[in-house]
Amino acid sequence: MAVEAIRNKTPRQVRSDVGAFSARYVEDWDAWVGAHRDARPQLFGRILRKWQATRPVAMRRLRAEAEHRPPFLDDLLELAAEPLRALAGLTVLTIAHRTRKQDEALTTLWTIFSRLPTSGAASCVGITKAVLLLTDGRIGPAFDSQVRSKLGVGRPATCREWLQTLQDVGEDIAVFESSHGRLIKAVPARFAQLAYGRLYDMALGPR
Numbered sequence: 001m002a003v004e005a006i007r008n009k010t011p012r013q014v015r016s017d018v019g020a021f022s023a024r025y026v027e028d029w030d031a032w033v034g035a036h037r038d039a040r041p042q043l044f045g046r047i048l049r050k051w052q053a054t055r056p057v058a059m060r061r062l063r064a065e066a067e068h069r070p071p072f073l074d075d076l077l078e079l080a081a082e083p084l085r086a087l088a089g090l091t092v093l094t095i096a097h098r099t100r101k102q103d104e105a106l107t108t109l110w111t112i113f114s115r116l117p118t119s120g121a122a123s124c125v126g127i128t129k130a131v132l133l134l135t136d137g138r139i140g141p142a143f144d145s146q147v148r149s150k151l152g153v154g155r156p157a158t159c160r161e162w163l164q165t166l167q168d169v170g171e172d173i174a175v176f177e178s179s180h181g182r183l184i185k186a187v188p189a190r191f192a193q194l195a196y197g198r199l200y201d202m203a204l205g206p207r
Contacts, residue, residue: 001143003168005150005204011186014176014203018187021202024101025051029198032133044133048116051142053126057117065175068118076112083108084134091138092197094172096167103163106139113155134154134195140197141169141204169200 006014028047035043040121041062049059063072084106090102098106113130116122124143133139141147143156143165156162173183173196184192187199196200 001152002164003151003153003172005152005172006167006200007172007179009176011123011180014183014186016190017203018191018199019152020207022206024159025206028193029137037091041077044077044130047133048126048129048173053129054117056058056121057119059116059126060118064138071115076115079112080109083112087135087139090135091170091195092166093170095139095163095170107159108162109121110133110162128162132201135195135197137195137198137201139166140195141201144205146206147201147204 006017009017028050032040032043034048045059045062046053053059058068060071060076061064061067063074066072075149086101086105089096109131110127113127114121114131116126125145128140129142129144132142143162148155151165153165156165176186177183180186182201183196184194187194187202191199191202
């Protein structure tokens with residue numbers, strides 16, 4: 001079933017949706033994109049905990065602050081570095097045309113960030129929030145309950161299900177743009193520099 005979260009909306013409606021996105025999450029994102037590279041590991045953990053990425057289970061911490069056994073958050077980020085480099089330039093709009101290497105990278109990231117909790121495995125919520133941050137918003141949205149409700153999907157249990165839904169999201173954006181022009185022209189000017197996955201997340205996410 002096709003995702004039809006924005007394709008039938010007017011630019012004015014999309015602008016209103018993005019503009020109504022929760023201010024506290026906007027502040028978190030501003031802090032993330034403005035952070036020095038060396039500050040990002042600590043900020044990554046702080047933001048994901050604030051976003052309750054692994055609720056109700058505690059999330060892994062950096063080695064310097066952890067009281068749990070390995071792997072530490074530093075380890076996960078180190079493992080993610082190479083797959084993230086492979087995704088350079090890929091967005092949710094172009095994900096249907098990903099290369100085999102990029103497909104493998106996305107699968108690897110799903111596996112890595114399934115280890116975010118100190119016990120058990122992360123759901124799609126934690127994994128997709130991590131990927132949204134680390135791709136600077138190119139690969140999104142994050143699959144929290146509000147977003148999934150508006151997409152009309154359940155929790156993807158596998159990477160394949162996640163990627164299929166991302167392809168459907170990309171098609172939803174493409175249909176909107178075929179009627180109204182680029183999505184960035186439909187959002188408030190202060191958000192026009194944001195990547196597709198982040199803008200789509202804001203259009204559907206918490207008010």
